[in-house]
């Protein structure tokens with residue numbers, strides 16, 4: 001490890017929290033009202049209530065806020081809450097318009113341009129294609145969910161399909177148990193990971209219609225007995241910061257100094273492969289779409305090579321942020337490239353799996369009107385669960401390709 005990186009590592013890993021955040025009680029389980037302790041909190045009446053145990057670092061309710069009409073002071077508090085708790089929820093936002101949602105999402109990155117995935121290339125083969133419907137008058141906002149909708153925001157007679165693990169996993173839960181037991185569908189970062197589209201900073205999710213009542217049990221089915229009881233149709237989150245903190249010292253050195261290369265047209269590339277049962281990456285069977293059978297690679301620079309570790313812009317903490325399904329190669333500090341795909345996947349899975357253990361997962365219990373914002377540079381997330389055909393679920397999702405690439409650990413040393 002280089003000397004400058006050692007200093008960054010020492011500085012950021014041992015003293016990860018700015019004193020003002022600790023002073024504000026961000027890590028207690030008690031609600032708090034930010035006080036006039038710094039410029040950032042002046043005049044704000046926002047209340048931030050952590051949802052989970054403080055060491056999870058995931059989840060807070062934000063109250064006394066109107067996300068469509070926020071002062072700069074309020075927005076600063078909201079942004080600090082987001083980057084501290086990584087997943088935040090504002091209740092009762094059913095009246096938020098798609099335009100409001102897009103503008104709120106853009107406030108985190110005013111120079112951001114298009115929807116985070118841009119225009120899907122080769123939609124017929126991409127694994128992303130079936131899951132999204134674009135709102136015609138607000139193309140940064142997508143509708144996702146389950147069931148038939150005669151009309152919604154200019155979309156007519158649409159059928160939404162909640163992604164089901166049987167379409168994506170190598171092994172499946174038998175049909176007879178399908179309503180009781182389920183899987184994590186696909187742990188991921190919201191990102192195109194190709195071309196000029198940088199991973200979005202923030203994703204917003206609005207629960208428009210939520211079928212309620214049932215609970216399901218997530219089976220990891222990965223040789224462990226791990227299971228997790230979750231609400232129907234939860235979105236599950238894990239912390240990239242916890243993922244980094246859980247690494248051995250050797251793995252941390254490796255992660256801080258290595259980069260990952262993603263496949264060209266990554267979501268087409270994996271369209272002929274199947275996932276591990278824990279949703280954390282693909283099974284290696286040599287079934288990926290061959291590079292010469294992908295859509296053309298117009299520019300070699302379109303292939304994204306990103307740091308493994310991304311820095312939180314508020315707390316300075318490091319998150320292990322790797323999209324496990326579409327990673328293809330690992331670039332080491334000395335210039336060596338690991339291009340044995342099975343080996344790459346094993347290395348990444350070994351680093352990520354401890355942090356999706358049941359005790360580290362936050363499974364959001366959706367209620368209609370919930371507006372959830374998450375730090376897409378600091379968490380992995382996945383849809384979960386299987387709906388019956390008559391269970392209608394409608395969500396709106398928005399993210400924007402970031403105006404700059406993720407902050408890596410080496411860049412932060414300058």
Ligand SMILES: [Fe+2]
Nearest residue numbers: 188189190381
């Ligand atoms: Fe997502």
